[in-house]
Amino acid sequence: MNIGIVCYPTFGGSGVVATELGKALAAKGYEIHFISYSQPARLDFFNPNVFFHEVSIYEYPLFDYIPYETILASKIVDIVKQYKLNLLHVHYAIPHASAALMAQNILKEQGFHIPIVTTLHGTDITLVGKDPTYEPVVSYSINHSDAVTAVSESLKRDTYANFHIDKPIHVIPNFIDFSRFAKQKKEHFKKAIAPQNEKILVHTSNFRKVKRIEDVVKVFALVAQKIPSKLLLIGDGPERTNIELLCRESGVCERITFLGKQEQIEEILSVCDLFLLTSETESFGLAALEAMACEVPVISSNSGGIPEVNIHGVTGFLSNVGDVDDMAANALKILGDEKVLKTFKSNALKQAKAFHIDLILPMYEQVYEDLLKQKERA
Secondary structure, eight states, X not given: OEEEEEOOOSSSHHHHHHHHHHHHHHHTTOEEEEEESSOOTTOOSOOTTEEEEEOOOOOOTTOSSOOHHHHHHHHHHHHHHHHTOSEEEEESIIIIIHHHHHHHHHHHHTTOOOOEEEEEOSHHHHTGGGSTTTHHHXXXXXXXXXXXXXXXXXXXXXXXXXXXXXXXXXXXXXXXXXXXXXXXXXXXXXXXXXXXXXXEEEEEEOOOGXXXXXXXXXXXXXXXXXXXXXXXXXXXXXXXXXXXXXXXXXXXXXXXXXXXXXSOHHHHHTTOSEEEEOOSXXXXXXXXXXXXXXXXXXXXXOXXXXXXXXXXXXXXXXXXXXOHHHHHHHHHHHHTOHHHHHHHHHHHHHHHGGGBHHXXXXXXXXXXXXXXXXXXXX
């Protein structure tokens, strides 16, 4: 089966999941064609079954804003015909689903029929998609996709609540590849970060407002008053400057390290004791799941799909969005007792295994096979 995957190339959850899914499918013998405006961040290896097709963007004096959706649709048409793709899997509703539908209609006129699977990941529904400017296009794109999946039950509910959807949505959660995400022996690295055996807290994201990284800093400041600890902030984005200023104002700047974007995040997670996820909204919480796979318990908000991943009192604790006092108190419950910390670490790993890629990948394969059977019958 030849599959086209359309995704954002960034470190955000949708791009990561799309890339890891494609890599896993390629390992099983599928021919995978990634289509994006730059090479996906985690497409960092060679596989004869994996191809990358760049959507070239040229500036024209006529346009104040480049019509990316139109350029993408044209690229999809070209790749489908040239490589005889059997199916398109587009990640994130805006603008990938609508561009794919445009391409599908163009191809249909030329005698090609290409089924489309659209996967909803989060802010395409919970933030951007709810903007009245986008709602008609998002609703149309979902309803006219041949199959639709969402990464959590929470996201599925939000989609039905906020859009006029008459299409069934299949929940296929995000997954973990344990050949990569597993606790590694990095004691020398831990000693370099915490020479006095301090506890290491960590947060990773794209540093957008929705992640509420200021709450991460506030929680850490409260924890650091009680327990010697360090905080690692992984990632980058529009809020970094504000967070750096807050760190200086909070008086714990010397205990916080900004690591920027990191490729081998599993190596860093392997030396950490607690993961902080304070987001205003999260449709799944892939970053938390990756931490749990490395035996790191999670202190998080109870937003969106996070409770489907982080089990309160078992793999970590949940608090209301913005309740930094409760989050800090829960963090201290875990970090203040080595026996408790060990139990939570073990529970985190056990829960993460429920999202093993070997369990999730067949769900996507079934969706693909069902669509191709429908195509044959049509």
